[in-house]
Amino acid sequence: MGAVIELNELTDAAQKAFPADKLSPSRDESWQLAAEMGWLMVRLPEEDGGLGFTREASTALHLEMGRVLAAMPLIPAQLGLQAVIASEDFAERADWLERLAGGEYAPLPMLSAKLTQGSDGSISGTISGVFEADMAVAVVAQLPGGYALVPLDAPGVSLVERPIWDPSRRLFDVVLESYTPTLMLTDASGAKALHDRLSGEAQLALAADCIGAAGAALDMTIEYMKVRRQFDRPIALFQALKHRAADMKTRIVVAEALLWKRVRDESASVTELAAAKVLAAEAFRFVTEEMVQLHGGIGLTDEHPCHLFLKRALLNLQLCGNADLWNERVGREALA
Amino acid sequence: MTDTADLEALRREVRSFLAAEAPTGWRDASRTQDDFVRTQRDWFGKLVRAGYAIPHWPAEYPGGGRSLAEQKVIYEELAGADCPRLLLSFVSTYHAFATLHECGNAEQKARYLPKILEGETWCQGFSEPGAGSDLAAIKTRAELKGDVYVINGQKVWSTMAQFADKCLLLARTSSDGVKQAGITYLLMDMKAPGVTVRPIHQIQGDEEFAEIFLDNVEIPVSERVGEEGKGWAVAQATLASERGLTLMELSYRMRGALGRVAKLIREHGHEEDRGVLRDFGTLVTQVDAVCAIADQFLDNRINGIERMGDASIVKNAYSRALRAYSALGLRLGGMDEQYVAPITFGDLNTGNWMADFMNSYAWTIAGGSEEVQRNIIAERMLDMPREPKGWVL
Ligand SMILES: Cc1cc2nc3c(=O)[nH]c(=O)nc-3n(C[C@H](O)[C@H](O)[C@H](O)COP(=O)(O)OP(=O)(O)OC[C@H]3O[C@@H](n4cnc5c(N)ncnc54)[C@H](O)[C@@H]3O)c2cc1C
Numbered sequence: 118m119g120a121v122i123e124l125n126e127l128t129d130a131a132q133k134a135f136p137a138d139k140l141s142p143s144r145d146e147s148w149q150l151a152a153e154m155g156w157l158m159v160r161l162p163e164e165d166g167g168l169g170f171t172r173e174a175s176t177a178l179h180l181e182m183g184r185v186l187a188a189m190p191l192i193p194a195q196l197g198l199q200a201v202i203a204s205e206d207f208a209e210r211a212d213w214l215e216r217l218a219g220g221e222y223a224p225l226p227m228l229s230a231k232l233t234q235g236s237d238g239s240i241s242g243t244i245s246g247v248f249e250a251d252m253a254v255a256v257v258a259q260l261p262g263g264y265a266l267v268p269l270d271a272p273g274v275s276l277v278e279r280p281i282w283d284p285s286r287r288l289f290d291v292v293l294e295s296y297t298p299t300l301m302l303t304d305a306s307g308a309k310a311l312h313d314r315l316s317g318e319a320q321l322a323l324a325a326d327c328i329g330a331a332g333a334a335l336d337m338t339i340e341y342m343k344v345r346r347q348f349d350r351p352i353a354l355f356q357a358l359k360h361r362a363a364d365m366k367t368r369i370v371v372a373e374a375l376l377w378k379r380v381r382d383e384s385a386s387v388t389e390l391a392a393a394k395v396l397a398a399e400a401f402r403f404v405t406e407e408m409v410q411l412h413g414g415i416g417l418t419d420e421h422p423c424h425l426f427l428k429r430a431l432l433n434l435q436l437c438g439n440a441d442l443w444n445e446r447v448g449r450e451a452l453a
Numbered sequence: 454m455t456d457t458a459d460l461e462a463l464r465r466e467v468r469s470f471l472a473a474e475a476p477t478g479w480r481d482a483s484r485t486q487d488d489f490v491r492t493q494r495d496w497f498g499k500l501v502r503a504g505y506a507i508p509h510w511p512a513e514y515p516g517g518g519r520s521l522a523e524q525k526v527i528y529e530e531l532a533g534a535d536c537p538r539l540l541l542s543f544v545s546t547y548h549a550f551a552t553l554h555e556c557g558n559a560e561q562k563a564r565y566l567p568k569i570l571e572g573e574t575w576c577q578g579f580s581e582p583g584a585g586s587d588l589a590a591i592k593t594r595a596e597l598k599g600d601v602y603v604i605n606g607q608k609v610w611s612t613m614a615q616f617a618d619k620c621l622l623l624a625r626t627s628s629d630g631v632k633q634a635g636i637t638y639l640l641m642d643m644k645a646p647g648v649t650v651r652p653i654h655q656i657q658g659d660e661e662f663a664e665i666f667l668d669n670v671e672i673p674v675s676e677r678v679g680e681e682g683k684g685w686a687v688a689q690a691t692l693a694s695e696r697g698l699t700l701m702e703l704s705y706r707m708r709g710a711l712g713r714v715a716k717l718i719r720e721h722g723h724e725e726d727r728g729v730l731r732d733f734g735t736l737v738t739q740v741d742a743v744c745a746i747a748d749q750f751l752d753n754r755i756n757g758i759e760r761m762g763d764a765s766i767v768k769n770a771y772s773r774a775l776r777a778y779s780a781l782g783l784r785l786g787g788m789d790e791q792y793v794a795p796i797t798f799g800d801l802n803t804g805n806w807m808a809d810f811m812n813s814y815a816w817t818i819a820g821g822s823e824e825v826q827r828n829i830i831a832e833r834m835l836d837m838p839r840e841p842k843g844w845v846l
Binding site for chain 2: 335339342343351353354356359360362363364366367370371372374375377378389392393395396441443444445446447448449451452
């Protein structure tokens with residue numbers, strides 16, 4: 118019961134701080150607010166000075182942030198923090214945990230990296246999929262020798278913004294040129310375990326973002342169908358459109374049921390968690406494609422928010438492995 | 454609510470019963486209609502004696518008085534052990550029971566409910582040629598003459614009517630006012646003079662339902678449930694009798710049957726075909742999600758927080774997954790599936806992919822079609838403008 122109340126309180130607080138009618142609120146103000154509300158430490162264990170909440174709590178938060186198409190990078194931040202939490206042998210662990218809980222940003226990239234190691238041990242290449250890197254102090258990266266914190270002001274580290282269609286977020290590459298890591302979180306042998314732990318968490322967080330955003334997209338679409346009149350009646354009266362709305366709702370509710378089931382299943386594999394993300398992201402894509410169509414011409418205008426939802430959905434589908442990759446893996450494992 | 458330790462004890466008890474008693478090879482023993490009926494009667498009898506056939510009935514009946522949480526455990530185990538589903542007795546233990554329990558008088562309950570446990574079977578005579586989704590449009594007439602109603606008309610799609618002893622019948626006693634108002638609910642003896650049953654041959658090769666022709670059939674007034682002209686409300690009790698267990702059970706059975714698709718993939722050497730693996734993976738996740746929503750639906754009912762339209766979502770999600778499951782099997786099976794193979798009566802996941810595929814349509818059509826469910830979701834959950842009323846109030 119305690120856990121349920123905590124979850125409801127968190128959701129209520131999120132809905133108050135981030136009202137549904139204000140989409141993509143300012144990134145920097147949101148970040149400030151999130152830090153003040155303690156959201157950067159929801160998953161930080163109590164013994165490390167955090168709130169020690171379960172992954173249900175972070176899922177609930179990401180769902181609410183999806184609903185408003187949050188511009189702040191709560192997901193990469195949470196994952197970066199988890200990398201440090203998990204790195205028990207990291208000498209500066211306590212120091213970094215305090216900095217991250219206090220509002221400094223060290224994201225986990227949401228795409229894979231292409232890196233090579235020189236004979237001197239230094240590393241060159243590109244780490245892709247770093248959200249809002251302009252506000253980051255470091256990035257958590259899987260390097261050939263293990264996971265490391267790569268400070269963005271270190272020699273041999275530079276940032277390149279990669280403009281994306283989704284206007285609600287900004288994405289960067291971190292480019293390394295003969296960079297020598299100093300802040301190792303794991304060695305090469307510890308990387309696999311950390312990778313699995315972070316991937317699973319990333320999948321749940323993205324799934325939650327998709328479900329929240331898809332729900333908001335559906336709400337807006339239904340509202341519009343009730344007020345938009347053609348042929349002397351609201352278009353919501355056309356059964357062909359009602360049925361499409363019903364299918365949108367069904368896709369969301371079903372994907373959300375799988376998400377919560379997997380969130381609560383501590384033994385779920387990375388593939389099973391990714392399956393929940395794929396289902397959620399596909400539901401989100403479906404809902405936003407319908408959203409544009411059901412809005413008619415206005416759905417194609419830049420000033421109307423339809424496209425924000427569509428573009429976020431299409432980007433989410435690509436993050437942390439796309440549907441083809443994971444569906445294949447689910448199939449392969451179910452065959453084994 | 455029943456506590457977890459009790460539920461786990463029940464689970465162990467059911468499991469050990471099933472380990473000893475669960476029928477094996479029942480698919481092969483259900484290739485003809487007679488064999489199917491025999492298998493069904495045997496299994497129902499065993500479950501009645503073991504106390505697992507009617508967990509949703511009140512405690513005064515042996516095996517009754519179980520909470521919804523306990524019922525869920527029993528059904529999970531029945532699905533897990535791949536037992537035959539209780540099809541022949543389904544209308545009796547759910548529809549007839551709920552109707553009599555909620556709307557029948559003391560005498561009707563005492564007369565009929567114990568007999569159900571002895572194996573008396575019921576069918577549901579609601580649909581007519583002109584009244585499908587629009588159930589209230591029924592035309593079968595019931596005229597009161599002395600102390601009997603005289604019935605004339607025709608029923609259709611009545612599941613297993615050819616084996617039934619009794620029928621839950623909707624008939625029209627008046628044509629005045631709104632069409633729901635003139636409907637009366639009657640309990641009909643299938644052996645009464647004037648009742649003719651003609652099984653309907655279905656596209657998958659069996660005869661699961663039948664037409665019922667009613668020619669001056671006499672039903673005593675004492676067999677009326679509720680008042681004359683108030684049958685529509687009684688019919689709602691009939692239709693609301695099933696509380697999500699069937700879909701939960703079927704979802705888990707479909708999950709178990711994914712192994713049949715895996716077998717097909719191996720037999721056809723598709724283990725490294727990435728397109729096939731993707732399609733299979735997509736199906737696996739779809740079926741997992743159906744299990745999750747069916748579970749969530751039941752849990753919400755157990756906790757009293759069901760929302761309007763939830764049942765429609767579960768039904769549409771299940772029926773679409775069943776179609777996807779059988780369609781993938783059919784596609785992977787290729788030409789092999791076009792040669793006629795033996796069917797299994799009363800099973801949805803048999804591995805005869807043509808039969809399974811065609812059978813999957815039962816779930817998008819019966820019990821409120823997919824389109825009718827969409828209307829319900831749009832209207833009850835999304836608060837969109839209403840259609841004319843149909844099967845579900
Ligand atoms: C396997 C099976 C078992 C059955 N068992 C029984 C039984 O035991 N007893 C019994 O009484 N009946 C039984 N039925 C009948 C079942 O309830 C009806 O088939 C069902 O209500 C649909 O009616 P119909 O077949 O006349 O189709 P129709 O109602 O004619 O529908 C035809 C098409 O029109 C669509 N449609 C209809 N109304 C609307 C609407 N308002 N909006 C949008 N689309 C609409 C439907 O979705 C469908 O696609 C059974 C049916 C099946 C398939």
